[in-house]
């Protein structure tokens with residue numbers, strides 16, 4: 001079984017590679033073709049499905065919905081030219097600070 005970070009890195013490589021793919025054969029390419037609005041709509045749907053799953057006891061169902069949510073979020077990042085490196089840097093910047101202090105330091 002691959003380490004989670006390796007799975008994420010490989011998926012991000014695949015998402016980059018799909019930028020020139022045919023929307024008829026690639027789900028990711030079909031999302032890119034829908035643009036930010038279409039991808040964001042899927043993220044909204046997956047977020048709602050995650051909330052519903054969180055209120056039930058089926059852990060595997062919750063994992064599946066979270067995976068859908070993370071996947072579509074990574075598609076949005078790739079579409080906008082953002083990288084896992086940038087996401088990691090933002091989370092690392094917050095590491096070790098209290099969540100309340102992090103919120104207070106955010107640009108308004």
Ligand SMILES: N=c1c2ncn([C@@H]3O[C@H](COP(=O)(O)OP(=O)(O)OP(=O)(O)O)[C@@H](O)[C@H]3O)c2ncn1[C@@H]1O[C@H](COP(=O)(O)O)[C@@H](O)[C@H]1O
Pocket residue numbers: 011014018025026027028029045067068071
């Ligand atoms: N990880 C995923 C992944 N997770 C979820 N999905 C798709 O996300 C969709 C989830 O949407 P829903 O649950 O709403 O299901 P749906 O009703 O079928 O979706 P819609 O038709 O309404 O969009 C499904 O179509 C899933 O197949 C994914 N599609 C692709 N990947 C990865 O992306 C790679 C590239 O995919 P292609 O671009 O299709 O080659 C794949 O090899 C995988 O590694």
